Amino acid sequence: MKELFKSLMVLAFVWAVLSCSQQEETAKPTIYTIGDSTVKCGQGKGGGGLWGWGEPFQFFFDTTQVNLVNVARGGTSSRTYRTLGLWQPTLDSLKAGDFVFIQFGHNDAGALNDSTRARGTIRGVGDESEVIDNILTGEMETVHSYGAYLSMYVNEIKEKGAIPVLIAPIPRNSWNEEGRVPYNDASYGGWAQQIAEKHSVMFINLNHKMADAMTEMGEENVRDVIFWERDHTHTTAEGAVLSASLVVEGIRENPESALNNYLLEAYPSQAIDLFVEAAREVK
16 A cells, blocks of 8 residues: 555656646747748758758757747748648647747749649739639639738737747849849848838848858859759758858847847857758768
8 A cells, every 4th residue: 555655656746747847848938930941841851951941940049948849841832831721730829928930932933723732822912812713622712912921920920929020031042143142122022021011020031141141152152052053942951050040140130029038149059060960961
């Protein structure tokens, strides 16, 4: 009987410790990243040597104070991230004080309706919409503009008491005749900024920051370092680290943001070095 009592006491103690730990974990704010494969390639394991910035992003934060969850999905647009049911679980889990980083655009330029992906959105930030008989799903669907979808995310996040952050899509590895990586101000980067201004939310111009960094490096030094020559859209591990560090730079440029409370004071060189070293082993 005494042994049974001791066992029950031990189990009760273990349960109390685990329960306390779970409560502390739940109480911490969470930073979610949603977007396409430039935020999370594949399953986030670097298949083909390709990485999204949402993976190394975690190393810049004090994870004893904040959780980081990368729920981006390759191949999605601001539209299909919703219609595929990927957004709802994150929305359901949001609590006041959480953050959601939003970066879409690379796939929004696709076809509105076709038999392969049907992921495009109407260009711009207007209120226009188009009703389609979706060839891929076999269902009727109302398609909105890129800006309208971003507004949906922002409004839903705010309704939960959480904080949205809009990100301009990273540039592709493409260069103009002047030897520069062009900005996307006239398209998705500019439109994301317009929506951020409309809703008074933080905007980080990752497109400008990354393009400037690449231009400073020069095309020859970017190739097979930041981007593989075979892929002009998805970054290497080094490129993902660069992108993540520039998002962090954007946070620091907004000192009023509570996000600064969770950033590490120093560049996490050891963690980053280990990440890049491990990434080089992934094929």
